[in-house]
Amino acid sequence: MLLLKDIYTFYGHIEAIKGIDIYVNKGEIVCLIGSNGAGKSTALMTISGVLKSKTGSITFEGEEIHRMLPHRIVAKGISQVPEGRRIFPKLTVRENLEMGAYTKSSKLRVKSEKLKRQYDKVYEMFPVLKEREKQMGGTLSGGEQQMLAIGRALMSKPKLLLLDEPSLGLAPIFVGKIFKTIKELNAKGLTILLVEQNARAALKLAHRGYVMESGRIVKEGEGKKLLHAPDIKRAYLGE
Amino acid sequence: MFFQQILNGVTVGGVYALIALGYTMVYGILELINFAHGEIYMIGAYLGIIFIGIFTVIGLTQYSIPLAILLSFILSALFCSAYGFTIEKLAYKPLRKAPRLSPLISAIGVSIFLQNYVMLTQGATDKVFPHILETTKIEFFNLTITTLQVFIIITSLLLTGLLHLYVMKTKTGKAMRAVAQDKVMASLLGINIDRIISVTFIIGSGLAAVAGMMVAMYYGLVNYSIGYIAGIKAFAAAVLGGIGSIPGAMLGGFILGIVESLAASYLSSEYKDAYAFVILIIILLIKPRGLLGKSQ
Ligand SMILES: Nc1ncnc2c1ncn2[C@@H]1O[C@H](COP(=O)(O)OP(=O)(O)OP(=O)(O)O)[C@@H](O)[C@H]1O
Ligand SMILES: [Mg+2]
Numbered sequence: 312m313l314l315l316k317d318i319y320t321f322y323g324h325i326e327a328i329k330g331i332d333i334y335v336n337k338g339e340i341v342c343l344i345g346s347n348g349a350g351k352s353t354a355l356m357t358i359s360g361v362l363k364s365k366t367g368s369i370t371f372e373g374e375e376i377h378r379m380l381p382h383r384i385v386a387k388g389i390s391q392v393p394e395g396r397r398i399f400p401k402l403t404v405r406e407n408l409e410m411g412a413y414t415k416s417s418k419l420r421v422k423s424e425k426l427k428r429q430y431d432k433v434y435e436m437f438p439v440l441k442e443r444e445k446q447m448g449g450t451l452s453g454g455e456q457q458m459l460a461i462g463r464a465l466m467s468k469p470k471l472l473l474l475d476e477p478s479l480g481l482a483p484i485f486v487g488k489i490f491k492t493i494k495e496l497n498a499k500g501l502t503i504l505l506v507e508q509n510a511r512a513a514l515k516l517a518h519r520g521y522v523m524e525s526g527r528i529v530k531e532g533e534g535k536k537l538l539h540a541p542d543i544k545r546a547y548l549g550e
Numbered sequence: 551m552f553f554q555q556i557l558n559g560v561t562v563g564g565v566y567a568l569i570a571l572g573y574t575m576v577y578g579i580l581e582l583i584n585f586a587h588g589e590i591y592m593i594g595a596y597l598g599i600i601f602i603g604i605f606t607v608i609g610l611t612q613y614s615i616p617l618a619i620l621l622s623f624i625l626s627a628l629f630c631s632a633y634g635f636t637i638e639k640l641a642y643k644p645l646r647k648a649p650r651l652s653p654l655i656s657a658i659g660v661s662i663f664l665q666n667y668v669m670l671t672q673g674a675t676d677k678v679f680p681h682i683l684e685t686t687k688i689e690f691f692n693l694t695i696t697t698l699q700v701f702i703i704i705t706s707l708l709l710t711g712l713l714h715l716y717v718m719k720t721k722t723g724k725a726m727r728a729v730a731q732d733k734v735m736a737s738l739l740g741i742n743i744d745r746i747i748s749v750t751f752i753i754g755s756g757l758a759a760v761a762g763m764m765v766a767m768y769y770g771l772v773n774y775s776i777g778y779i780a781g782i783k784a785f786a787a788a789v790l791g792g793i794g795s796i797p798g799a800m801l802g803g804f805i806l807g808i809v810e811s812l813a814a815s816y817l818s819s820e821y822k823d824a825y826a827f828v829i830l831i832i833i834l835l836i837k838p839r840g841l842l843g844k845s846q
Contacts, residue, residue: 361734385740397735399728409721410728414740416721467740 563807588781
C-alpha cells in the first residue's frame with residue numbers, strides 16, 4: 312500500500328534521514344521505533360509531503376506521491392496525527408473536527424448528511440469530545456487533546472493513518488485506552504504506521520516493526536520477533 | 551461642535567477600519583506587514599474615478615447614478631483583488647521560507663513601485679472625483695451629517711460585520727483561522743495553504759478598494775501618495791485594536807478617526823497626522839497587545 316524507496320531528507324545541510332526503505336501492507340499495523348533524534352518524525356513528515364526527500368520515491372496505492380503538496384496527499388487518503396498533537400488552541404473542539412473533515416465537506420458548508428455519520432463515529436469513540444464540543448481546543452487536557460487529534464485525523468476517512476507518539480506524556484490509563492483504540496481501528500480495516508517510544512507496547516500491537524538509528528533502518532521484522540531479539544531488548548526495552 | 555467632530559471622526563474611522571482589516575488579516579496569517587496595502591487603497595480610489603469616467607462616457611450615469619457608482623465600487627474592488635492576488639504570488643510567496651525581514655523589504659519595494667507606477671500613468675497632480683452625486687445634508691440637534699457620511703459609516707460597519715461572519719462561520723473562514731494558528735497542521739488536514747493565503751489577499755484588497763473609492767468621493771481629490779499616510783494610520787489602527795483581530799481593527803479604526811478629528815479641532819490641525827501615533831503609543835504602553843489583542 313505504501314512504499315518508501317531510498318529516502319534522504321535534509322533540514323538545510325543536516326541530513327536527518329540517510330536512505331531508508333519502508334513498506335506498509337494494507338491492513339497492517341507497522342511500528343517505527345528508535346531513540347530520540349533517530350528521524351522517526353522526519354520520516355512521517357516526509358510521507359505527508361511537509362518535508363521533501365532529495366532522492367528516491369514514495370508510492371501510495373501504486374501512485375507516486377512524493378512530489379505532491381501535503382493537502383493533496385491527505386486527499387489521497389493519508390492522515391497524520393503529528394507529534395505534540397497540534398490541536399488548534401483557538402478553535403473549538405467541533406471546529407477542530409470540522410478542519411479534519413476539510414477534504415470531505417462541501418465547498419461552502421461544513422455540515423452535510425454524509426459527514427454527520429463520521430462525526431457520530433468519532434463522538435462514539437471518544438464521548439468526551441461530544442461533551443466538550445463548544446470548548447476551545449487549547450483548554451482540553453493532554454489526554455483529551457490526544458483523543459481530539461486522533462478523532463480529527465479520522466474525519467477525512469483515511470486509508471492509512473500515521474501516528475507520531477500518541478502515548479507521549481499520558482497517564483498509564485490513557486495510554487491503555489489509546490492503544491486499545493489503535494487496535495480497534497485496525498480491526499475495522501484501517502492501516503496504521505505507528506511511531507512510538509513505548510517500544511514494548513508498540514511491538515506487541517504491531518504486525519511488523521522497523522528500528523531506526525540516526526537516520527537509518529537498522530533492523531526490521533515481525534513485531535513479536537523484534538520483541539524477543541536480544542539487542543532490541545537491551546537497547547529499547549531496558550532488559 | 552464636540553459631537554459634530556465625533557461624527558466626522560467616525561466617518562474617517564470607518565475608512566481606516568476597512569483598510570486596517572487587510573493589514574490585520576495578512577498579519578494574522580503570514581506575520582507580514584504588507585506595506586503595499588496602502589497603495590492598493592490608493593489604486594482603488596483611482597480606479598473609482600476611472601470607472602465613473604467610463605460610465606459617464608457611455609451614458610450610464612445619465613441612466614442611473616447609483617447604479618454607476620455601485621458598479622464602480624464592484625469593479626474597483628475586483629481589480630484591486632487581482633492586484634493583491636498578483637502581488638502576493640510575485641513578491642511574497644517566493645520568500646515564504648526566507649528570513650522574516652525579506653518579505654518585509656519586498657513589501658516596501660512593491661509599495662514604492664506602485665506609487666511610481668500610478669504617478670507615471672496617472673500624473674503627479676491631484677485627480678478630481680467627478681461630482682456626480684448630490685449629497686444632501688441631514689440636520690438634527692445642531693448636528694449636520696451628509697448622506698455620503700451615512701453611506702460611508704454604514705458600508706464600513708456592514709463590510710466589517712460580514713467579514714467577521716465569514717471568518718467565524720464559513721468553511722474557508724474557519725480554515726483561515728486554522729492556518730493562522732498552525733500552517734503545517736492545517737496542511738496535514740488537507741487545507742490548501744496557498745489558496746487560503748490568496749483568499750486573504752483578495753478579500754483584504756477588495757475592502758481597501760472600497761475604502762479608497764469612498765475617500766475619493768468624500769474628499770473629492772486623490773493623489774498617488776495618499777496610500778502612504780492612510781496605510782500607516784490604518785496599520786496603527788490594526789495594532790491599536792490588536793493585530794490579527796477583526797473586531798479589533800474596526801475598533802482601532804474608529805478610535806483613531808475620532809481622536810484625530812477631536813484633536814485636530816481642539817488642539818491643532820497642523821499635527822493632525824501625528825495624533826494617530828500618540829494614541830497608539832499611549833495604548834500600547836498600557837496594553838502591549840492592543841485593545842482586543844490576544845494575551846499569551
Ligand atoms: N526543524 C529542524 N531543523 C533542523 N534539524 C532538525 C529539525 N527537526 C529535526 N531535526 C533533526 O533531525 C533529526 C531527526 O529528528 P526527528 O524529530 O525526526 O527525530 P525523532 O526520531 O522523531 O525523535 P523523537 O523521538 O525525539 O521525537 C534530529 O537530529 C533532529 O535534531
Ligand atoms: Mg519525533
